[in-house]
Amino acid sequence: MTAPAIIGIDLGKRCFHRHAQTRHGKPLFRKALSRQKRLSQLAQQPACRVVVEPCAGSH
Numbered sequence: 001m002t003a004p005a006i007i008g009i010d011l012g013k014r015c016f017h018r019h020a021q022t023r024h025g026k027p028l029f030r031k032a033l034s035r036q037k038r039l040s041q042l043a044q045q046p047a048c049r050v051v052v053e054p055c056a057g058s059h
Contacts, residue, residue, distance in 0.1 A: 004028050010053045020045075030041045033036075 004020035016038050020028040033041055042050070 006049045
């Protein structure tokens with residue numbers, strides 16, 4: 001599997017949605033994670049840029 005260059009995380013109240021892509025913009029995966037699993041799943045990924053999109057209620 002190709003290592004992701006960027007992982008985007010959409011923060012929600014009950015779950016997080018993750019999207020990863022290569023440095024060329026090719027999607028690698030889209031997954032929904034519970035709050036409890038978010039850090040363990042992210043720790044298993046190789047080093048890359050992580051961007052976060054907060055939920056609408058965070059304003």
